[in-house]
Amino acid sequence: MSEILSVRHLSVTYTDSTPTIPAVNNVSLSIHDREIVGIAGESGCGKSTLINAILQLLPDSIVDMEGDVLLNGQNLRTLDRESMRRLRWMKISLVPQSAMNALNPIMTIEEQMRRIMEAHWEAARPGEIVARIDETLEMVNIQRQYKKLYPFELSGGMRQRVAIALALALRPDVVVMDEPTTGLDVIVQRGILMEIKRLQKQLGFAVCLVSHDMSLLIELAQTVYVMYAGRIIESGPSRDIYRQGRHPYTRGLIACFPPLQGSQRTVEGIPGSPPDLGQLPPGCAFHPRCPQAIPRCTDQSPSLVNVRPQHAVACHLHTPDIPSDLVEASHDRA
């Protein structure tokens, strides 16, 4: 499998507030051809900032960015606005959070799809756009005649399908989905997830799936990255994360949904709430909520190190006793 999207040592700091807010801190991840990669984390952990940074949607005037985002080997950070605009929807697209409310309420479905295609698909021949609209809507199980309707005339699940159709219309290589099923009930959610899987096989795109629902990510993704306070704190194949997740936060996320099968256990949840990204605690940002914190956690920030091939964790409980400043230095690109 070849690497399609590669994020290398990406840091994003919002500079429009005092103190500045380091929302994404030295994040590296890679997404391969036809892979579904999950990013897990609670509200306020920097997931959405990461997505916006990948798509180069954050205005330079309010953020400081470091690191690289490579799409098919091309560094998106060095592109000018116009070149980036040409790539969006064609090569990389987004299903935004609460996508069902992201549609323009005063435009028909067909009109919204047509405008996006006209703006981005320069090589389209006459008639091709209309044919593509019908074809894409059909792929997401929306009958052709519904394209004449306005968003308010569709159910939440159907609007979500339209948002997915928009993202797929120009057959991008990577589709970023920010909480694509939050707010939908389980049956509709299952239908949409199945459709994403089916379309992914059919069209062969890669998916970056962002969600707070670990059970969903583990079931759907091949690789899961767990984010906390702007950092990746654990990453690995979803099987390893589920069965042998090391970080207490990962374990907490897995333990906080009750099981449907097997013996009943008490669900713990994770005490407290995620830290304010502008005022992160010293050391490991999770230590105030961590049931297993040791003295070192309060003053040294753990680095992400491999505990097995492909499985990395940033936790003092699972890393050998290396002074953290040395490990940080080796991670530094300079």
Next chain:
Amino acid sequence: MTEPEGVPILSLTHVSKTFFSGRRSRIDAVRDVTFHLYPHEIVCLVGESGSGKSTTAHLIMAMETSTSGTIRYQGQDVARLRGRSAHRQYRRAVQMIFQDPYASLNPVHTAGYTIGRPMEIHHSIASASQRNKAVLRLLRQVDLTPPAEFYYKLPYQLSGGQRQRVAIARALAVQPALIIADEPVSMLDVSLRAGILQLILQARDEAGVTFLYITHDLASARYIGDRILVMYRGIICEEGMADAVINGPQHPYTKALIEAVPNPEHLEDGGTVDDTVIPSHPSAPASPGCPYYALCPVSVAECQQNLPDWTELSGKHRVRCFHVADARHGVKT
């Protein structure tokens, strides 16, 4: 019968609610629903969007009136409540927690005011200083500590989970006997849900509150519920003790609902998700029969004609499906 022994606190008997819009459009939101809630129980009403769960809640709260059937709270017909004080008494006894804590709290009122106001309205605690003490106690009870600090917080200063805790404290403020909780955790991060479920269990165990917990999530229903009622397009199609329904679902719809829950045990190997076939959203026309007939993988002609009657199974478990009835019948003869 299928319910625990004792005198029910709330009884719905053959309750139906039909909405008409225009001359031709008729929606049977609730059809012939019968169930009883017994003191200190947590009963989960489970179903997808549009199944009639919320309409059932609104009927119980007397926010809507039923088309037919009766709803009795401690023997008293809710539809026959007359006058301000009767309604007020009922509201004090039966409280509600709403789905969206971003919409259910007044944005200009502090947490303390929001929780204290019901006590004032219902005169449950007359003196202001006593009321303040009670508010602080409730804030502590729902883990908003230090309470003196949270007292003055406005909703925008609180996270979703904290807001829902304020909403729960507000419902508990007038010491209700019954709380209707309409999807109280579905808008919250998964990591915060466990805490809210724990609060509900605690309110039942310590304050003796009975809960009707409305959800589309069977996993949380199994976790929190003593009994589960599965609702589909207005009818209750299966009910029983939580474990009996989850471990031995009989109705094809309940089976589909269980299949739909994300399950990390189905680890991604490339096939599991596609193998589960669940028909998508119902657009089948209304029929006098079983509402699931059009999507049901095992439906027969009879399903469209007639609504199946209850078939009683063991484990306080019963189901409305001809197939189960036939199988039972076959075993007996």
